[in-house]
Amino acid sequence: MVVENINEQAATKEENKELFQQLTKRNDQYMMSLDKALIAANISEEKRVAIYNEMLKNLIKGQKSGQTARQLYGTVTERTNVLLASPKDTDTGRSEDWKIMLDGGLLMGAMFALITGLSSFIGKGQGSEMGIITMILNFVLGGFVILLISKNMPGKNKKGNTLRYILVSTTGMLGWMFVMTASMALLPSSINILMSAGVNIAIGITAFAAKIYFKRKLNIHGGLF
Structure with missing residues (x-):
């Protein structure tokens, strides 16, 4: 599509x-x-x-x-x-796919970076670190999943149905989590370099700021948030 x-x-x-x-x-x-x-x-x-x-x-x-x-x-x-x-021609409509993917990727990447960083900080680094490759995959796949979900969300002036939305949402989220978990379990730390709690928190804050900036700068509409 x-x-x-x-x-x-x-x-x-x-x-x-x-x-x-x-x-x-x-x-x-x-x-x-x-x-x-x-x-x-x-x-x-x-x-x-x-x-x-x-x-x-x-x-x-x-x-x-x-x-x-x-x-x-x-x-x-x-x-x-x-x-x-005109509602048809202004930015109240749906933005291009790459913009929605950028917005969703920054949001989901920021959330997981912050959660990981705070968990690592509170737990003193016990089993909650995220590797750099896993972090990158999180941003990219998170954006792609958000794009898929937003394109299949049922509602006024949108194509699709509730069953398809549920299937796409569930499959996308499970696939995303599987890749994330697999990358952490299978990739050696020499490649998937673990980042400290402070670095994860800094990445999360920066990504949130970037999401807000690009959403306003590019007038992104049609995503989930």
């Missing part, structure tokens, strides 16, 4: 390039100004591609009868305000 979405977006972007070449100079200038405005408003590339595809087709139709972008959509500022006010 992820690959299909990527391929579909790539095809739309390619179509947009061809459509842009058919615009008049005035309409092309309008779209370039709109693009700058939407980027400044933190509209994701995925949404911008979809917006432009629809607009470009309408503009090319309008050009045949002499209509300009401004006549069809108003000024760039007016069009931007309309798009920002």
Whole structure:
């Protein structure tokens, strides 16, 4: 499903390039100004591609009868305000998969790093250390599992059903925990170097801060948290 979405977006972007070449100079200038405005408003590339595809087709139709972008959509500022006010086109929708995976990975990695670090600190390092490779796997797999769960979560305007959501959630979490446990049990400490409680806590705090920063910076929506 992820690959299909990527391929579909790539095809739309390619179509947009061809459509842009058919615009008049005035309409092309309008779209370039709109693009700058939407980027400044933190509209994701995925949404911008979809917006432009629809607009470009309408503009090319309008050009045949002499209509300009401004006549069809108003000024760039007016069009931007309309798009920002529309639930369909603003950041209230679902973000790209990689953003949700980044957000989920940072959250889950931070949680486990903090739990491990605090447990090690309280237990004076008795059996609660996490190796560096296990830590990396935790961030990557945690993000992937969160992505899978969020894509299959049933609800309004979302495809899927409750049974599928439960199966995907359970399988994903069990698979994640299995890989984590296996990496700690099978990888030698010479490779999977154990980190101290302080290092784990520092990584956890940094990852939480990074999650908050990127969620605001990239306007990430559609994850679990």
